[in-house]
Amino acid sequence: SGIEVCRRLRQRPQSRNVPIIMLTARGEESDRIRGLDTGADDYVVKPFAVTELAARIRAVLRRLRPGLAEDTVVRGPLxxxxxxxxxxxxGEDIHLGPTEFRLLDFFMQNPGRVFSREQLLDAVWGSDVYVEARTVDVHIGRLRKALSRGAPGFDPIRTVRSAGYALEVDRK
Incomplete structure (x- = not known):
């Protein structure tokens, strides 16, 4: 059942934070309460309007990760x-490759937080791809170079020795 799937997803560490919206024909108050108490982020009863579902998805994303719900994210001058x-x-265009774009996007969703190479690999490249951890260093270098082009001394990527990297947008 959907309740059991939700329960199992919430128990597994790798899917614990996945947003869940239940779409069901069961509209009784007790069913809705059970679904939400099991771990669903929202509960929508059929029939429903697609526009309402889209609005509920946006609302869940805003609550769980505000940076993902917006098309444009601004952090300091970026x-x-x-x-x-x-x-x-x-206001000046910065040209980034696709990996550097995803890396910056991830950093901008989590400003100030330090991420290890392994965490960045999982978040940006995906957990099912085998890439050397040092590849992160190469892409960090490319990202730094692109961000500082035309602005000598601007380096918003902070290296934390033996820990990883973080985005510090307040630094100039």
Whole structure:
């Protein structure tokens, strides 16, 4: 049942934080309460309007990860527009490769937080891809070079020795 699937997803560490919206024909109050208490983030009873479902998905994303619900994320002088696949620094275009774009997007969702190479590999490259951990260093270097082009001394990527990397947008 959907309740059992939800329960199992919440028990597994790798799927514990996956947003869950139950779509069901069971509309009794006790069913809705049971679904939400099991771990669903929302509960929608059939029939439903697609526009309502889309609004509920946006609401869940806003609550769980505010940075994912917006097309444009701004941190300090940096702006990342997901829909246009565009990055600017103080209004000037910055050209990034696809991996550097995903890396910056991930950092901008979590400013100030330090991530190890392994965490960055999982978040940006995916857990089912085999890539050397040192590959992260190469892409961090490319990202730094692109972000500082035309702005000597601007380096928002902080290296934390023996720990990893973080985005510090307040540093100039």
């Amino acid at each position: 702006a990342l527009d997901r829909s246009a696949h565009r990055v600017t620094r103080d």
